[in-house]
Amino acid sequence: MESNVNRDRPLFDPPGPRARRRIRTLNAVSGAGIAIVLGVTLWAFAARGQLAPDRWSFLTDGAMLQFLGVGLVNTLACASAAALLSFPLGVALALCRHSRHMWLARPAALWIEVFRSVPLLLVILVALTLGPSLGFNPSLFWKLVLAIVLCVSPVVAEVVRAGMRAVPRGQIEAATALGLRPAAVKRLLIVPQALRMMAPALLSQLVAIVKDSTLGYAVGFPELLKQSQTLSAFTGHLIQVTLVVSVMFVLLNLALSRIAGRVAQRARSTAHAAP
Amino acid sequence: MESTWGADLSGLVNGLLTALTLTVVGFAAALVLGLLAAACRVSPVRPLRAVGTLYVELFRNIPLLCLLVLIVFGLPDVGVLLPLTIAVVSALAAVNGAFACEAIRSGMNAVPAGAIDAARSLGLGYGATLRLIVFPVALRRSLQPLVNVFISTLLGSSLASAVGVVDLIGAAQIINLREAWGLALFAAAAGVYVAIALGAGALGIVLERRWSRT
Numbered sequence: 379m380e381s382n383v384n385r386d387r388p389l390f391d392p393p394g395p396r397a398r399r400r401i402r403t404l405n406a407v408s409g410a411g412i413a414i415v416l417g418v419t420l421w422a423f424a425a426r427g428q429l430a431p432d433r434w435s436f437l438t439d440g441a442m443l444q445f446l447g448v449g450l451v452n453t454l455a456c457a458s459a460a461a462l463l464s465f466p467l468g469v470a471l472a473l474c475r476h477s478r479h480m481w482l483a484r485p486a487a488l489w490i491e492v493f494r495s496v497p498l499l500l501v502i503l504v505a506l507t508l509g510p511s512l513g514f515n516p517s518l519f520w521k522l523v524l525a526i527v528l529c530v531s532p533v534v535a536e537v538v539r540a541g542m543r544a545v546p547r548g549q550i551e552a553a554t555a556l557g558l559r560p561a562a563v564k565r566l567l568i569v570p571q572a573l574r575m576m577a578p579a580l581l582s583q584l585v586a587i588v589k590d591s592t593l594g595y596a597v598g599f600p601e602l603l604k605q606s607q608t609l610s611a612f613t614g615h616l617i618q619v620t621l622v623v624s625v626m627f628v629l630l631n632l633a634l635s636r637i638a639g640r641v642a643q644r645a646r647s648t649a650h651a652a653p
Numbered sequence: 654m655e656s657t658w659g660a661d662l663s664g665l666v667n668g669l670l671t672a673l674t675l676t677v678v679g680f681a682a683a684l685v686l687g688l689l690a691a692a693c694r695v696s697p698v699r700p701l702r703a704v705g706t707l708y709v710e711l712f713r714n715i716p717l718l719c720l721l722v723l724i725v726f727g728l729p730d731v732g733v734l735l736p737l738t739i740a741v742v743s744a745l746a747a748v749n750g751a752f753a754c755e756a757i758r759s760g761m762n763a764v765p766a767g768a769i770d771a772a773r774s775l776g777l778g779y780g781a782t783l784r785l786i787v788f789p790v791a792l793r794r795s796l797q798p799l800v801n802v803f804i805s806t807l808l809g810s811s812l813a814s815a816v817g818v819v820d821l822i823g824a825a826q827i828i829n830l831r832e833a834w835g836l837a838l839f840a841a842a843a844g845v846y847v848a849i850a851l852g853a854g855a856l857g858i859v860l861e862r863r864w865s866r867t
Contacts, residue, residue, distance in 0.1 A: 397697075404701075405698055408698055408700040408704075412700055412704060422731045423731055425732070426731050426732055428731055491847070492843075495804060495807075495846055495850030495851065496846055496847060497808045497811035497812075497822065499815065500822055500825075500839060500846070503826065503839065504839045507829065508839070511835070585713075585714065588716070589716040589717065589718075592716040592717075592719055593718060593812075593815070596718070603718060616726055616727055616730060617723070617728075617730045617731065620719070620722055620727050624715055624719045627714070627715060627716055627719055628710075628711060628715050631713075632714050635713075635714065
């Protein structure tokens with residue numbers, strides 16, 4: 379069923395002469411409004427001397443760029459470690475919650491519901507302040523990664539479970555009728571389809587993980603945001619450094635979202651091509 | 654002993670109230686921003702569409718903490734001095750508004766094309782069609798995603814303690830430094846967050862049931 383407001387297609391008829399005039403006026407007015415906002419922003423920056431070239435000179439300073447580069451590498455390392463751990467764990471949690479055995483399903487459900495709604499910062503603080511006294515004392519990097527895994531894997535689990543529930547019932551019955559045991563049905567039928575169906579949603583969790591890694595800032599792990607804070611304390615040009623780092627984060631996440639979109643498109647087209 | 658308990662608990666309660674205020678005000682503002690951005694993104698005016706798209710792409714992808722640092726520590730450098738809570742609320746609203754916009758826009762897909770055609774043939778203009786026909790249905794359809802936006806606002810509000818607001822986590826940290834209650838304290842704070850999130854989820858289900866009946 380086609381809907382009028384699908385995607386970016388605007389919800390209006392082809393405009394007549396009067397509407398066209400009005401749209402032209404609104405175009406001009408909103409364009410002017412945007413220009414004014416941009417102008418005022420630039421003016422506010424310029425009036426405080428924030429646009430002075432020497433305030434942006436860290437962009438051409440090799441050592442400072444390298445310093446930020448270390449942060450970027452740490453962010454990427456932290457995010458990939460967290461992703462590599464939380465995806466398998468999420469699938470395992472989803473399988474447990476989906477299981478017929480209550481002693482497996484109940485605790486998994488509780489675990490998922492709790493850690494889905496606990497703030498990551500709280501988990502990190504617990505790992506940091508209480509971890510050592512409980513005999514849990516890996517490096518700061520691993521504390522951060524494990525805290526992220528703890529908070530992201532339940533989200534992954536729920537995404538996967540939604541995919542598992544979307545597998546048509548008839549397929550499962552057919553597989554059971556063929557004599558496959560429940561474990562085989564899951565391994566051969568449900569999980570592969572769920573993962574394929576949910577690939578875009580799972581990939582978009584990567585963006586969430588990258589964002590979560592910025593919490594290293596709050597606990598002193600030298601990821602990109604923390605490095606930018608150190609650099610801006612050193613140069614005294616906080617707004618410039620933070621703006622540049624924000625742009626880096628946005629570009630990184632946009633690239634990840636773009637990949638997710640690509641995968642979603644491919645998933646749709648293969649789904650249609652399948653007999 | 655009595656008095657320290659009382660003092661500590663009042664600190665925690667104040668922290669909880671701060672966290673709740675940040676969440677509720679931030680979510681309300683995010684909802685307004687989301688509706689505005691959604692209206693922009695489907696409007697026939699091209700600059701507004703561009704602004705809507707830019708807003709969503711930017712704020713969906715910037716880490717909240719990054720934005721908080723920019724607003725709380727950066728804006729004073731260009732002459733904008735905001736009170737700390739306002740700064741945190743605006744960061745929360747900006748980020749979650751982008752997600753709310755996408756939730757509402759996907760809800761718009763559920764509005765039957767015929768309903769929109771009917772509205773237009775009755776002579777309703779763009780604004781009236783959106784306000785009277787599209788948004789009510791879209792909001793109802795996007796209830797569950799909006800509950801998720803609320804929960805992410807709640808979890809995001811905890812970052813306020815990273816820029817110096819004494820919210821629930823901040824209060825717990827302060828008390829822990831003094832009393833070293835450790836795990837019990839943090840577990841209690843976590844329990845409060847879980848309870849609020851579960852409550853919001855339950856409220857969402859109740860509202861959904863009530864609205865789908867009418």
